[in-house]
Amino acid sequence: MTLRSFFAKKIPGLIALLLFGTLLSGVLMFYSQANLAAPASDVAGQFFSALTFSAGKPGFLITVSVLMAIPLLLKVPRQQFLKLGVQFAILLVLSFAAKSGLKHLTEVPRPYTYELEALGIVSSPEDFYQLDEKGKDHAVMEARQHVSEWRIQHWLGETNYSLPSGHTIFVAVCVVFWGGFFLRRRHYVPAAALIVWATGVGVSRIWLGMHWPTDLLASVGCAALLYLCVPEWQSES
Incomplete structure (x- = not known):
């Protein structure tokens, strides 16, 4: 060929x-960007x-x-x-x-890590990625009061880079x-x-x-x- x-x-x-x-x-x-804290x-x-x-x-x-x-x-x-x-x-x-x-x-960093920063859960997206898997899951779970469960369940499943x-x-x-x-x-x-x-x-x-x-x-x-x-x-x- x-x-x-x-x-x-x-x-x-x-x-x-x-x-x-x-x-x-x-x-x-x-x-181009979702309001992640919106219902x-x-x-x-x-x-x-x-x-x-x-x-x-x-x-x-x-x-x-x-x-x-x-x-x-x-x-x-x-x-x-x-x-x-x-x-x-x-x-x-x-x-x-x-x-x-x-x-x-x-x-x-994924967009949701900036939402975690805005909520005061992590000091920066970079700090989020320094956590171990358990720590990342814990940080995401802390956002449940402010973020829809539909989004949270996906954040928990994907904590790698964007x-x-x-x-x-x-x-x-x-x-x-x-x-x-x-x-x-x-x-x-x-x-x-x-x-x-x-x-x-x-x-x-x-x-x-x-x-x-x-x-x-x-x-x-x-x-x-x-x-x-x-x-x-x-x-x-």
């Missing part, structure tokens, strides 16, 4: 990712928690299973299906490794890979649905106080770079 044909096969996926990044950027222009309705809490669950542990496994079932429903040949599975698996492994490595390199967003890298990987899969076959409705879902996941991370807009956009860029590392093996129909 020539370099030109390799990049040509990447174009549909990159177009899908560009559409996702554009929609997400547009939404973030109007909703949260159960409807909003359930909605954003469900979106986050679909891209986190263990919910991402359900999402992966649904996406991998799509080629079967479209009656993609067995050999091509296996190649798609290998490609997607490579992309997922690369994304998880990149996410973990970059968090340790960047060490950007940049990049693992949830957003995951959905961006899904968009660039499966969005490209749909666009190649002119299945525009499922491609659009995938992009809207991914945008919703990104917004949920803002609403929960888990990430900054820059975390989300950096994750989209990271997914684009990782996608270029995945070989193109299957024959396009």
Whole structure:
């Protein structure tokens, strides 16, 4: 395969990712930061928690299973299906490794740590990250009188650093890979649905106080770079 044909096969996926990044950027222009101390309705809490669950542990496994079932429903040949599975698996492994490595390199505090500082629970976000896991959980629990339980339960589960967003890298990987899969076959409705879902996941991370807009956009860029590392093996129909 020539370099030109390799990049040509990447174009549909990159177009899908560009559409996702554009929609997400547009939404973030109007909703870039949540008021974490504001009351949260159960409807909003359930909605954003469900979106986050679909891209986190263990919910991402359900999402992966649904996406991998799509080629079967479209009656993609067995050999091509296996190649798609290998490609997607490579992309997922690369994304998880990149996410973990970059968090340790960047060490950007999560937005909710600034809320803990504002409440007088910690002296600074940096001090929060000096605590052990038990200490971090205790600090988060102290905020329960001021912050919705919908947010608290997510803060307890994720006390590591903010940049990049693992949830957003995951959905961006899904968009660039499966969005490209749909666009190649002119299945525009499922491609659009995938992009809207991914945008919703990104917004949920803002609403929960888990990430900054820059975390989300950096994750989209990271997914684009990782996608270029995945070989193109299957024959396009």
